[in-house]
Amino acid sequence: MRALPPRPVPRLLLAVVLVLGSAATSCGKGAARQAGEGAPALRALSKSPTPPGAVSIATKNTIRLGGTDAASDAAAVARAVYPGLTPATRPQAIVLVNERSWAASLAASVLAGVPLGAPLLYADGDSLPAPSAQALGALHPTGSAALEGAQVIEIGTSAPVPSSLRVRQLALGSEPGGDQAAAISAAVERLLQALTGRTPRSFIIVPSEAPRSLQMPAAGLAAESGAPILLLGARGLAAATSSVLARAHRPSLYLVGDSSLGASARAALASYGRVSSASSEAGANRPAGSHEGADAVKNAIAVSRFGRGAFGWNIHEAGHGLVFASASRPLDAPAAAPLSAHGDYAPLLLLEGAGSVPPALAHYLSDIEPGYSAAVPPVRAVYNHGWVIGDESAISAHAQAEIDAALEVAPRSPSPEEAPPAASE
Template sequence: MKIYRSTKAVALLLFTILFLSACSLQQDAQTESEAGKSVTNVAAPWNATKNTTRINSSHPVESAVIVSKTLWPATADDNRPGAVILASTERWGSALASLDLVHHPNNGPLLYMDKDGIPQATINEIKRLRPIGIGQAKEQVIVIGDSPNKVKDQLSKEGMKATFVAGNDDAEIAEQIDALYTKASGSQPDGVIIGSLDSPEYTIPAGNWIAHMPEPLLYVTKKEIPKATIKALEKRKGKANIYIIGPEAVVSADLEKKLQQYGTVKRISGKNPIENSIAFAKYKDETTGFGWGITTPGHNLSFVPAGNPLLAISAAPFSHLGKHAPLIWTDKDKMPESVMNYVMTLQPKYKVTPTEGPFNHAWMVGNEKDLTPQAQGEIDSMLEIVSASGKGHADHGSGGEDDTSSNKNEKETSSENDHGGGHH
């Protein structure tokens, strides 16, 4: 009897343990399933392929924050910014001109405010960055143009020291930015870019250059050269190197002639905004060193959906640090023919093995509604390094033209067997 009771108790104990274990396993499985579901449903700030990195937002405020996180880790003093540039989403012209301050010695991202003040996402990013401060006053934020009174209060609440750049219009603010950069750097650049305030789609590619180099962007309209622009040009005392961005339909031949009294004038242009961005990426003045001059493999490009000025401006700091990149406008679903033709000229080719390089890379800015996965895949493929022999990516280990016929035949057979014929 005692043995029966003991056996029954043991069986009951085992049943209880197994039941509780099963419940626990079921709960763990459910938790893991829910965790996996929550992860996959969250849109990542970055989306990458082997040759591209997408800033996965089409909202200018969010895009600017993600770009800032990408370029300034803020984990040590050497990767924290000197000062953050705070520009308004209401004034593309002022925001674009302010990119001159992204460059050293300020060395900081452009972030956005709006008509209601500083968005919380921007405030959070400024706090994460903990700007070191510039100048004797150690100012941490440079506020560009008109801003709501709330902005000053918000910055004060966060303990951030700020300086304000004011002006009656975008041309005046651009002139003030030129003066501020000259003061901060200790020297005035002879070169200037002249862009149209009436045609942002032609002018905006200049932003990546001024974020990369000291030349400022100054403005004209279809009818005149604003007084503020004249003031900035006169400071160069007739020795300015002036680069007009855009065709005569945007900046007229008459204005070009008037600009000649302030220095040497050269025009960089394409017949439409997309071809204009390509022309600017390819241009190089060998005399002064001005211009990207990107016509060979081994470079970085920044692709932004055409017609989105604020998004393009938010991405301009990609030309300042890391893999420096000029702006190329593109279309939603695929590269326009002119962009495809340009990128094909940059495609790297190896002689023996892909590890030779050089390698291309692209930043893409915008979510999948503005730049589709098909567009990203196409850009990724066109940037991929390929075999100079034309045999595909599997054609490794070639000794070049000195190979014997038998070796070549062996490699061709190997190339056909590997990866389904290799990458073409």
């Protein structure tokens, strides 16, 4: 087990490169609509996937995507996953979600997984931030046959999009008693069911009253697993949630950020299916002086380690992609969800502050550190790779350098199975 390098950071070549950071409906029978007048025109296919704008830092084991805000981060991730230069690098559809609605943003993360594989972009209410507009003009979605050719799915927003794109708005409905989060997540589940043609057998249950930093890992888990997120309100199971679970006929229910969930709520969930916690108890009985950020770090690690059969990341060894984000920027979790369902399928890990890697995360990275030996040389070893989300106000260059060092493949002693046989007399 190798500790992270202490301050000051050893000399590390940081290559400053231009990356993709600046680009940083009802699921029923309604037809997709054409974008209305006043929407920006779709630009011609770009000759380069790298737009002008923010400068980011890449190291040998990490790449930084994004900028100063969630819209920039989402656009950068979208452009990294889908450069849009060939038919194979164009998405079927793009999800455009209102960043002012945390429930919509988190629930929409599942759409980054199969079968839609949609990148997520942010609207600001009914306006379109510049990074989102640039990405919409560059991704060139092909259209989803399951959604009548829709190329953009708007959730909680009516922001104008390029006039040549077909748009479907997701009708969010309402919930008696005002539990809008439950209604939103149920609407996304219905859309997912329309896409797959079947009822989900697994669900991710997230208490909407939990700190958002504890809810963040659900985004990547939903994208990777294809299990929709259902948000559980303070009053317990809303009618919309109960309806979804009853229709699923005893599904598996996986809790994330559930440390404050009461016994009655757990019992109510258990009446609909088998309940397991993918999370930690970091938020329960917190000792004096503990911080929400530290709880969030441990919670994300617990979700990364969790596995039940085929469900969950179950990461206890080297050979994985990893997403690193700030616990203080919750919207970066849905923004980064496509990285959990494409490429090296990376779970979300969190830093509680921008300056350095927290001890709990350092320990986890040491546990899954890649290694090589005389029997398994570096060229035959497995590797870890990190995606760093946001600018240096989210995760500093120093912290990125620490992450880079922790991900580096290192020498180790061969196991008994790898040891060469003793020479005979």
